[in-house]
Amino acid sequence: MISASDFNYLKPENLNEAVKIKGEKGAAAIVLAGGGEIINRLRSGEATAETVIDLKGIGELGEIAIDKDILNIGALVTFSDILDSETIRNQFPLLWETAAAIGSVSVRNRAGEPYRDSAPALLVYDAMVMIQGPGGKNEISLSDWFIDPKKCVLADDQIVTGIKIPRPAEEYGACYLKLKRYDGQDFGQASVAIMALADKQYRIAFGSVGPLPIRAEKIEALLAGKDLDEKLIQEAVKLVPEEISPQTDIRATAEYREHMSGVMLKRGLRAAAARLTKGGPDYGTRLI
Amino acid sequence: MKQGISLIVNGEARTVDVEPTELLLDVLREKLGVKGPKFACDTGTCGACTVLLNGKSVRSCMILAVEVDGQEIMTVEGFSRNELTPLQESFVEHSSFQCGFCASGMTMVAVELLNKNPDPTKEEVKEAISGNLCRCTGYHSIVQGILGAARKIT
Ligand SMILES: Cc1cc2nc3c(=O)[nH]c(=O)nc-3n(C[C@H](O)[C@H](O)[C@H](O)COP(=O)(O)OP(=O)(O)OC[C@H]3O[C@@H](n4cnc5c(N)ncnc54)[C@H](O)[C@@H]3O)c2cc1C
Ligand code: FES
Ligand code: FES
Numbered sequence: 001m002i003s004a005s006d007f008n009y010l011k012p013e014n015l016n017e018a019v020k021i022k023g024e025k026g027a028a029a030i031v032l033a034g035g036g037e038i039i040n041r042l043r044s045g046e047a048t049a050e051t052v053i054d055l056k057g058i059g060e061l062g063e064i065a066i067d068k069d070i071l072n073i074g075a076l077v078t079f080s081d082i083l084d085s086e087t088i089r090n091q092f093p094l095l096w097e098t099a100a101a102i103g104s105v106s107v108r109n110r111a112g113e114p115y116r117d118s119a120p121a122l123l124v125y126d127a128m129v130m131i132q133g134p135g136g137k138n139e140i141s142l143s144d145w146f147i148d149p150k151k152c153v154l155a156d157d158q159i160v161t162g163i164k165i166p167r168p169a170e171e172y173g174a175c176y177l178k179l180k181r182y183d184g185q186d187f188g189q190a191s192v193a194i195m196a197l198a199d200k201q202y203r204i205a206f207g208s209v210g211p212l213p214i215r216a217e218k219i220e221a222l223l224a225g226k227d228l229d230e231k232l233i234q235e236a237v238k239l240v241p242e243e244i245s246p247q248t249d250i251r252a253t254a255e256y257r258e259h260m261s262g263v264m265l266k267r268g269l270r271a272a273a274a275r276l277t278k279g280g281p282d283y284g285t286r287l288i
Numbered sequence: 289m290k291q292g293i294s295l296i297v298n299g300e301a302r303t304v305d306v307e308p309t310e311l312l313l314d315v316l317r318e319k320l321g322v323k324g325p326k327f328a329c330d331t332g333t334c335g336a337c338t339v340l341l342n343g344k345s346v347r348s349c350m351i352l353a354v355e356v357d358g359q360e361i362m363t364v365e366g367f368s369r370n371e372l373t374p375l376q377e378s379f380v381e382h383s384s385f386q387c388g389f390c391a392s393g394m395t396m397v398a399v400e401l402l403n404k405n406p407d408p409t410k411e412e413v414k415e416a417i418s419g420n421l422c423r424c425t426g427y428h429s430i431v432q433g434i435l436g437a438a439r440k441i442t
Binding site for chain 2: 006007011032035036040054105109
């Protein structure tokens with residue numbers, strides 16, 4: 001028994017049915033995808049539910065599709081599915097590199113929420129979250145998605161159907177760096193996703209160094225339109241403390257997180273720029 | 289409310305009544321008598337409860353039994369009915385385990401790896417077992433055991 005209180009289990013076979021149930025039951029119903037998060041919250045009593053709606057009967061939510069320049073990832077797609085997708089590996093290599101940094105095989109075989117590791121990469125891709133509820137369909141930019149570490153803008157009667165990722169209009173080189181206590185399955189102490197575009201624009205997002213994932217707008221503005229050289233990279237590193245607000249916890253101190261965020265920015269900018277010109281280490285190579 | 293589920297466990301069709309709140313791990317161990325998957329951290333962290341669900345490794349302490357209705361589960365009991373497999377032989381030859389508590393989970397992720405990639409590098413083996421904790425061996429003997437199995441089958 002994972003939960004002291006009983007719940008009903010429903011496994012709708014199509015999206016409309018799931019939306020209808022969630023619309024009617026609202027907060028009393030919890031949506032279940034891979035379970036990597038929610039099972040532990042039910043177990044600890046942090047979450048309770050009258051009804052658990054398992055989405056895994058809805059085939060269309062498990063699809064990865066590319067339509068013109070937009071990648072659609074269904075809400076049931078796991079990180080293992082992303083790693084197995086040649087399309088994503090070739091056309092959205094930053095997302096691929098990020099999926100490889102998550103958990104371990106048996107975690108990736110189930111999990112797939114925009115969360116922790118995946119958030120910085122999705123932010124620099126300007127991803128949109130697709131949602132559906134009694135009021136119909138809607139899309140929300142991931143940059144407006146998170147409210148606080150435990151909350152997002154999703155209403156109690158809505159369901160996430162997937163994520164939309166536009167392919168950047170320009171060629172790009174990118175990378176995801178994740179600092180961990182040890183090799184192997186661990187949440188990050190700090191992470192950064194970096195994209196260097198051919199028109200000399202840069203997109204940067206940090207993770208695990210503040211209550212929410214952070215798009216580093218000041219650093220992006222400093223670099224915009226410029227070629228990267230070591231002097232410019234040093235100036236960018238100096239801005240890191242203005243962008244992030246790390247905390248001390250069991251994984252690392254705030255000071256260590258701040259220092260290493262600078263180191264990772266430096267290495268990541270060099271790697272992203274090198275990958276833009278088809279040089280640099282292969283995607284998936286650990287950079288820290 | 290109890291509901292009946294049917295699943296294939298190690299090639300055998302089984303049916304069992306479960307509450308929606310019951311975990312797959314508990315149902316396997318307590319109701320179906322399949323004790324290979326171990327109960328340890330109970331938070332999805334250690335990998336001792338790993339089973340293959342439709343051929344993919346998953347943590348059975350993170351899955352409700354009702355979720356796997358109609359699906360196929362393989363545990364360590366399932367793949368060596370008659371004699372030791374090359375993987376198990378290699379584990380023996382390399383004295384891969386000490387107390388053995390992690391062995392069933394390690395075996396399942398190794399089976400998944402070798403099915404997908406029969407000739408892995410040492411790095412690939414380490415990555416494959418990175419979600420499974422072992423408190424005894426320091427991992428070296430387990431990695432050697434899996435690499436030894438790969439040499440036997442390729
Ligand atoms: C041992 C372990 C190691 C991990 N390591 C990492 C790591 O290194 N990096 C990392 O980033 N993450 C890690 N994770 C976390 C993992 O990535 C998350 O648990 C996972 O992404 C959550 O996805 P899920 O499909 O399992 O979600 P679930 O647990 O099924 O759901 C999570 C939450 O989202 C809600 N929800 C799910 N789907 C929908 C939907 N379609 N619409 C509306 N609401 C929905 C649920 O109700 C629940 O509140 C780890 C987890 C474990 C157990
Ligand atoms: S008991 Fe399931 S992962 Fe530890
Ligand atoms: S052999 Fe004892 S935990 Fe691995």
